[in-house]
Amino acid sequence: MEHKLxxxxxxxxxxxxxxxxxxxxxxETLKLALNKQPKELVEMVKASGLRGRGxxxxxxxxxxxxxxxxxxxxxxxxxxxxxxxxxxxxxxxMEKAPHQLIEGMIISAFAIQSHKSYIYIRGExxxxxxxxEQALKEAYKQGYLGKNILNSGFDHExxxxxxxxxxxxxxxxxxxxxxxxxxxxxKLKPPYPAVKGYLEKPTVVNNVETLAAVVPIVRDxxxxxxxxxxxxxxxxxxxxxxxxxxxxxNYEVPLGYxxxxxxxxxxxxxxxxxxxxxxxxxxxxxxxxxAEECEKACLxxxxxxxxxxxxxxxxxxxxxxxxxxxxxLSVIMHFYHHESCGQCTPCREGTGWLDQIVKNILxxxxxxxxxxxxxxxxxxxxGKTICALSDAAALPAISFxxxxxxxxxxxxxxxxxxxxxxxQVV
Amino acid sequence: MKKMIKCTINNYPVEVEEGTTIIQAFKxxxxxxxxxxxxxxxxxxxxxxxxxxxxxxxxxLQIACNTVVQDGMVITNQSQKVKDTVRWGLEFHLxxxxxxxxxxxxxxxxxxxxxxxKFGAYQPLMSEDKVKKRKVVDLGSKIVLDTERCILCARxxxxxxxxxxTKELGIFNRGDRSEIGIFKNKPLENDYALNTVDICPVGAxxxxxxxxxxxxxxxxxxxxxxxxxxxxxxxxxxxxxxxxWRIRPRHNSSINQYWMCDKGRETxxxxxxxxxxxxxxRHTAEQTEKMTTFQALQTLKLDSKKIGLVLTGSYTxxxxxxxxxxxxxxxxxHWKNNPKNFEDYDNFLIRGDKNPNTKGLLESINKRQLKxxxxxxxxxxxxxxxxxxxxxxxxxxxYPCLEEKINLFLKSKELVWISPHSHTLLQKPxxxxxxxxxxxxxxxxxxxxxHHGTRQKIKAVASIVDSARSLEEIIHILKTGQTDLTxxxxxxxxMKTNYFMEQKGSL
Numbered sequence: 011m012e013h014k015l016x017x018x019x020x021x022x023x024x025x026x027x028x029x030x031x032x033x034x035x036x037x038e039t040l041k042l043a044l045n046k047q048p049k050e051l052v053e054m055v056k057a058s059g060l061r062g063r064g065x066x067x068x069x070x071x072x073x074x075x076x077x078x079x080x081x082x083x084x085x086x087x088x089x090x091x092x093x094x095x096x097x098x099x100x101x102x103x104m105e106k107a108p109h110q111l112i113e114g115m116i117i118s119a120f121a122i123q124s125h126k127s128y129i130y131i132r133g134e135x136x137x138x139x140x141x142x143e144q145a146l147k148e149a150y151k152q153g154y155l156g157k158n159i160l161n162s163g164f165d166h167e168x169x170x171x172x173x174x175x176x177x178x179x180x181x182x183x184x185x186x187x188x189x190x191x192x193x194x195x196x197k198l199k200p201p202y203p204a205v206k207g208y209l210e211k212p213t214v215v216n217n218v219e220t221l222a223a224v225v226p227i228v229r230d231x232x233x234x235x236x237x238x239x240x241x242x243x244x245x246x247x248x249x250x251x252x253x254x255x256x257x258x259x260n261y262e263v264p265l266g267y268x269x270x271x272x273x274x275x276x277x278x279x280x281x282x283x284x285x286x287x288x289x290x291x292x293x294x295x296x297x298x299x300x301a302e303e304c305e306k307a308c309l310x311x312x313x314x315x316x317x318x319x320x321x322x323x324x325x326x327x328x329x330x331x332x333x334x335x336x337x338x339l340s341v342i343m344h345f346y347h348h349e350s351c352g353q354c355t356p357c358r359e360g361t362g363w364l365d366q367i368v369k370n371i372l373x374x375x376x377x378x379x380x381x382x383x384x385x386x387x388x389x390x391x392x393g394k395t396i397c398a399l400s401d402a403a404a405l406p407a408i409s410f411x412x413x414x415x416x417x418x419x420x421x422x423x424x425x426x427x428x429x430x431x432x433x434q435v436v
Numbered sequence: 437m438k439k440m441i442k443c444t445i446n447n448y449p450v451e452v453e454e455g456t457t458i459i460q461a462f463k464x465x466x467x468x469x470x471x472x473x474x475x476x477x478x479x480x481x482x483x484x485x486x487x488x489x490x491x492x493x494x495x496x497l498q499i500a501c502n503t504v505v506q507d508g509m510v511i512t513n514q515s516q517k518v519k520d521t522v523r524w525g526l527e528f529h530l531x532x533x534x535x536x537x538x539x540x541x542x543x544x545x546x547x548x549x550x551x552x553x554k555f556g557a558y559q560p561l562m563s564e565d566k567v568k569k570r571k572v573v574d575l576g577s578k579i580v581l582d583t584e585r586c587i588l589c590a591r592x593x594x595x596x597x598x599x600x601x602t603k604e605l606g607i608f609n610r611g612d613r614s615e616i617g618i619f620k621n622k623p624l625e626n627d628y629a630l631n632t633v634d635i636c637p638v639g640a641x642x643x644x645x646x647x648x649x650x651x652x653x654x655x656x657x658x659x660x661x662x663x664x665x666x667x668x669x670x671x672x673x674x675x676x677x678x679x680x681w682r683i684r685p686r687h688n689s690s691i692n693q694y695w696m697c698d699k700g701r702e703t704x705x706x707x708x709x710x711x712x713x714x715x716x717x718r719h720t721a722e723q724t725e726k727m728t729t730f731q732a733l734q735t736l737k738l739d740s741k742k743i744g745l746v747l748t749g750s751y752t753x754x755x756x757x758x759x760x761x762x763x764x765x766x767x768x769x770h771w772k773n774n775p776k777n778f779e780d781y782d783n784f785l786i787r788g789d790k791n792p793n794t795k796g797l798l799e800s801i802n803k804r805q806l807k808x809x810x811x812x813x814x815x816x817x818x819x820x821x822x823x824x825x826x827x828x829x830x831x832x833x834x835y836p837c838l839e840e841k842i843n844l845f846l847k848s849k850e851l852v853w854i855s856p857h858s859h860t861l862l863q864k865p866x867x868x869x870x871x872x873x874x875x876x877x878x879x880x881x882x883x884x885x886x887h888h889g890t891r892q893k894i895k896a897v898a899s900i901v902d903s904a905r906s907l908e909e910i911i912h913i914l915k916t917g918q919t920d921l922t923x924x925x926x927x928x929x930x931m932k933t934n935y936f937m938e939q940k941g942s943l
Contacts (some may be wrong), residue, residue, distance in 0.1 A: 176610070193607070198482045198502050352588065352607070352614035353483045359528040362612035366564040383561060390524035393496050394485050 011277065013238065015226050015246045016219070017262045020106040026141060028148040031109040037154055039229040043117040044162040046228075051121035055224060057232035059244030064089055064180075064217030065293065065323045066398075067311045070224075070253050074122050076204035077212045084212040086119045086127035088221055093132060093177040094293035095345060096325030099248040100218040102260050104131070104138035107222070108145035111166065114221040116154060117228055119166050122214055127168045133175045142170055177349035181397045182215040183207075184351065195351045196397035217323075219248060229257045239265035243310035247321075253328035254284060269299075269307035273328055284330035288414070293323025294342050295402030297409035298329075311327060318409070335414040336421050339406065346403035346434050357400035360391040364407055376422040384411050443509040445856075458500035458511055459487050469513055470522055470551055472529070472637045473589035474501040476687075477694035479598055481590045486525045486551075489513045497521055517597055526551050531562040532612060534584050534636070542639030544652040548587065558865040567612050575604075576623030578630055578698065579641055583615040586640035592616060592632035599695060600784075602626040608772045616640065627786060630698045634684055646682050658897040661884055663698035663750065663830060663877050668886030671696060673704060673878060679900060680704035680878065691890065697786050706831045706856065706876065712901045713858045713873040720868050729905050732870050733913050736852065741822040746811065746845070748773075748790025750830040752882025752894070755907035756800035759827070762911045766821060768801065771811045771828075773835045787887055790834035792877070794883035814844060824848035827907065828855035830876055856904060874903040880906045 014020075024030030026053070036103060043051060056071025073085050077084060088111065092100040103111060111129070119127050131139050149155045156308065157165045171189055175218060178184040179194040188194035207213025223245060227235045236244045243265035249272065252258045256278030269291065273279060280286060286301045291309070297319040299307055311321050329338065347365035352358040364387055367380050388404035395401075411418060438453040445458075445465050452461045457480075462469040472484035480502050487500040492510035497518060507509075512518065529548060537543045551557075560680070562662045566584075573581040593605045593616065604624045608617045618624055633641045655674040662669040663685065669692035674682045683704050685696035706712075716732035718725040727735075746769045747756070761766075772778050773790040780788030791797075801808045818824065826845055829835050832855075842861045845851050851869045853862055881896045905913070912918075 178610075193623065198480060200502075347611060349609040352612065353481075353590075353611045354485050355483065355484055355525060355528045355587070358588065358612050358614065359531050362567065363528075363531055363562060363564065372562065377563075386524075386561075390528075394488070394521065394525070396482060 012262055013246045013264045014112055014262055015238070016103070016110070016222055016248065017106075017260070017267050020102070023219050025163040026108055026145070026425060028109055028145065028152060031107070035229075036109050037113055037152075040113050041114055041226050043120055043228050044164060048121050048123050051228065053119065055121065058227045058235040059232075059239075059242070060220065060223055060227060060235065061243065061311065062217055063219035063223070063247060063324070065295075067321060070093055070216065070220055073204065074118075074214055074389060076202070077122055077214065078205060080212075082113070083126065084124040084214070085208045086115065086122060086124040086125065086187065087182075087189065087208060087215045088115055088129040089180060089215050089220060090129050090131040090135070090138070090181040091173045091185060091243060092135070092218070092323075093349075094295065094323045094325055096250060096252055096290065096293050096327045097199060097323040098250045098252075099260050099324060101135055101138055103218050103222055103248070104135070108142045109149065110222045110225060111142075111218055112145055112149050112154070114224040115168065116166055117157065118214075118216065118221055118224050120164055121224075124214070125165050125167065127166065127170070128171045128208075130171045130173060130179070130189060132180075133173045139170065139172060141409075142428065146170065166331065169416045170323055176351075178351045178397070178399060181399065182275050184397065185215065185290050186213065192380045193351075195353050196399075198396055201332065201341060201352075235263070240308075240310050240312070242312055243321075246433060247309070249309065249324045249326050251328065253289075253326075254280050254330035254400070255328050256281060263309065266313070267309045269304050269309055269326070272309065272326065273304075277328075280328070280330050284332060287331045287333065288329040288335065290319075290325070290327040290329070290406070293325040294318045294345065295398075295405060296320045296322045297405045298335075298413060300413050335410055335417045336368065336372050339393045339410040340365075340372045342410075343368045343403065346399065350399055350403070354395035354400065356391045356394045357403070360387050360400065361403045363387055364403060368407075371418060371421050374421070376418075378419070378422055380422070381415065381418055382416070384408075402428075441505060441507040443505050443507070443511060445511050446514050447512075452505055456505050458489055458498075458503045458505055458509075461505050461511075462500060462513075467513075467686070469500060470525075471501065472547060472587055473591060473718050475591050475594075475635055475694070477599070478591060478594040478635075481594060484525070484587070484589055486522055486529075488518050488521045488525070489511075489865060490515045490518050494712055497540075523555055523557070526555055526557055527561060529562060529587050530557060532567045532584070533587065534566070536585075540585065540639040541642045541647045542585075542636075546639060547637040549868075570613055573617070574623075575618055575641075576625045576629070579624055579633060580641050580644055580647065582642070582809065583617075585638050586616050587638055588614050588616070589637060591635045591637070592641060595628075595635060596624070596626070599631070600626045600628045604629075605632070627699065627782070628695060628784070629693050630701055630780060631685070635694075643682075643855060649682050649859070650676070655681055659895075660897065661697060661792060661886075661892045661894050662700040662703060663792040663884075664697070664703040664790065665785075665787040665833070666749070666791060666794055666887040667692065667785050667787050668792055668884055668890065668892055669696040669700055670787060670892070671700070671827050673897065676898070679708035691886065691888075692785055695785065697784075699786065703831060704878075706833065707878045707900055709900055712856055712904070713871060714901055715903050716873065717858070717863075717871045718868065719865050719871065720861050721864070721866055724863065729872055729903060729910070730913055732872055733910065736823070736870065738763075738823070738914075739912060741850075742820060744814070744817065744821040744824045744848070746767065746771050746814070746824065746826040746828075747797055747808075748835075749789065749794035749797050750827045751793060751797070751827060751907055752880065752883045752884060753793065753796040753800060753891075755880075756797055758908045758911040760800055760804055760806065762914065763825075767813075767817055768806060768808050769811045769814050770797070770808050771826075771835075771841060773829065774837065775810070776811075776833075782822040789887065790831075791829070792886070795887065796883065799885060811841065818844070818847050821848055823850045823852065825852040827874075828853055828857075830856055830874075832857055832859070854907070854910070872910065873901060874910075875904045875906045876900070879904060880908075882906075882908075 019025045021035045060070045061067045064134040176194045179188045181199040203213040248262045343365040347361040388407045391400040391404040471487040473481045482502045488497040491499045569583040595603045633643045657672045662671045670686040670688040683701045717727045777788040853871045
């Protein structure tokens with residue numbers, strides 16, 4: 011069953027306007043929050059069990075509490091540079107409910123006592139940009155932003171920053187570099203952004219969905235939010251389902267929801283006559299699941315990890331038997347080759363190398379030893395770089411080649427036969 | 437004083453200051469650790485991923501350059517896990533690197549080549565096509581870039597960002613298409629640009645002047661001090677039997693750190709045999725007489741003459757002392773390279789005083805309570821002198837006023853010109869001129885005192901012009917009337933034969 015906690019009013023036409031949002035109880039939670047102690051709010055989010063919805067799944071309240079206790083200015087950054095292939099939930103949230111995000115951000119900013127925030131939006135999301143721009147104007151006009159918000163004495167300024175189309179700027183320190191006007195490249199950690207982030211000041215970076223989820227947590231209380239989902243994966247999550255299903259789209263379900271129910275009950279199953287072959291549960295960087303594994307899979311952080319994959323950003327890519335796994339891996343490898351920032355050697359060289367090998371296999375120039383080579387390259391790309399892009403390229407490569415090895419061997423051998431024949435003819 | 441903490445590196449216990457990074461601790465222990473991007477004089481980039489270490493209790497390997505030593509840490513880079521990772525890190529570096537070592541200028545001092553040989557990575561795993569990038573990219577008048585050889589360690593960009601602060605270089609594009617480059621119409625022309633060639637671990641950045649001149653393994657290097665200005669940067673001089681070929685900075689944390697200016701790198705040419713004064717001469721209006729230095733000094737006849745002395749800051753303290761103790765001088769003049777910008781300083785290394793030992797000269801004068809007059813005073817006094825001795829600059833190029841001053845000196849009744857170089861103006865005088873060849877910094881032992889008052893010893897490396905004499909030796913000849921110089925210990929050093937003359941085998 012869908013559990014519409016965030017997306018409850020998304021079908022209302024005027025929900026994206028301030029008026030429409032207020033009709034549904036919008037900005038009431040902000041009033042509530044401004045009457046609390048900031049520390050109380052941090053504890054509340056901690057108690058709710060909310061985890062980062064951008065991909066890493068780090069507990070949000072804990073992240074906030076890493077900020078040093080000093081008088082330095084701090085920044086709240088909203089990561090709306092949604093770039094993980096298969097993911098399109100943030101886009102919907104910004105287009106359907108911009109004020110929900112803004113309200114969540116003001117509450118979060120109050121909780122961490124930040125007076126300046128930026129929403130870093132992916133450049134291709136032109137609609138989101140104009141809708142958020144409009145919503146910010148309305149919020150400023152109504153006194154939800156600016157000086158002395160709702161007479162609480164709390165000041166907060168919010169701005170938009172538009173990215174220039176790099177996947178790597180979705181990585182939090184890459185995003186900070188980009189926001190600082192530099193080339194969008196991840197920074198060495200430590201220092202972590204909570205200590206030295208944007209402009210070397212303490213910074214919190216949260217995903218759109220994470221910040222929006224702060225609203226129902228503060229409104230209904232941490233207990234109520236924690237009751238949704240599983241023990242360690244609390245709350246609801248919006249999943250972007252794409253690929254071979256009858257009804258692709260965004261679906262909000264409690265965490266722990268079975269994957270097959272998502273595919274069959276909510277998305278109308280696979281197209282007639284097709285059979286499920288595989289599924290990528292958390293965006294293109296998550297290891298692929300076979301059809302058998304899908305039967306066991308539940309959509310929460312722990313269960314998918316036990317299956318050797320991850321929840322990631324919640325992008326479910328459904329693959330049926332009409333697709334070639336070599337073809338799909340080739341697309342994924344091309345993507346990471348194209349998007350590697352080029353700082354760290356294993357990633358810069360490894361992504362290009364993997365891309366070439368998989369392309370060769372696809373084009374009939376593969377060798378059997380390439381399959382071991384892919385494994386080896388990937389193993390040595392993982393955990394060896396500044397950010398996780400290298401891992402993001404290595405994980406699918408390993409899982410595709412291990413779980414669908416025969417398909418790769420078929421490509422290599424069939425083509426070998428044909429090229430041998432060719433030689434004889436020559 | 438900082439707190440000291442203990443850790444163990446490859447089973448050796450070591451104590452380091454709190455805040456030390458693991459790679460610094462490795463260096464302190466002189467334990468080998470592979471690295472390309474880390475440079476002690478630059479910020480940490482952490483991108484080559486080669487300095488991986490295993491820390492007990494941490495499952496994930498860490499980079500040594502960005503990890504601070506904690507008390508009690510047990511660190512190793514000798515485990516199989518680390519070795520495999522480094523081996524693969526090298527493989528990643530090599531897949532798109534052209535294996536053109538035989539024609540690469542960096543060969544012999546290339547860290548990538550060193551690792552490649554160490555790991556014996558002769559069979560590349562990559563059979564795919566290499567990424568094609570730009571070759572022979574002109575970065576300005578001094579440096580050429582080969583982007584295919586570049587391993588993107590970002591040392592050069594960090595140098596122009598942090599040290600020269602001129603920001604000419606950047607990394608353009610991304611992924612394996614990344615390239616070092618300059619902005620349009622902004623060539624790499626700053627005064628310190630050639631340091632990027634030094635710190636480039638591979639043959640991507642090469643000096644236009646030095647490339648294709650010599651194979652580095654045929655050169656020998658010796659430590660010395662730069663004589664290009666009064667900063668006194670520590671240098672290594674690279675030479676062979678033909679002479680000097682290049683100068684590179686040597687680390688000295690209190691003077692030049694890891695760097696030197698591009699002008700300083702040029703201060704070897706005047707040492708080389710071509711253009712050097714190779715024997716003494718006596719020039720008169722009528723004739724030119726070639727003679728040995730001994731003969732020249734014999735013909736001077738110093739007794740009861742009124743002698744004036746012109747000194748420059750090119751000589752060692754010991755030479756000044758010997759000279760000032762020996763002569764009964766009427767007056768002493770200080771010849772500066774350019775009085776107008778003598779005190780200039782670019783707030784990093786370059787100073788307007790183009791002499792290595794002006795401080796030493798002043799010290800020798802002050803010790804004897806002598807009076808040092810500015811060279812401009814000579815104009816009025818020159819007619820009162822019988823003999824003028826000029827200890828001319830070692831490197832004439834650094835003295836823009838050279839000809840103007842020589843014309844002034846020629847007004848003297850008798851002139852003794854002591855320098856490694858002569859000048860055409862000196863060869864057709866109205867009066868009598870002796871030209872006596874002196875030694876350069878490469879050929880003598882002594883002390884320089886730099887701008888800050890730091891005393892630095894230089895040592896004779898080899899002789900370039902056999903007939904050249906230091907001021908000390910000249911005084912010795914004048915004092916004893918003997919040519920045998922082996923009695924002075926410092927002179928025995930100087931008479932060392934050129935290493936290459938003896939050692940040179942068939943190439």
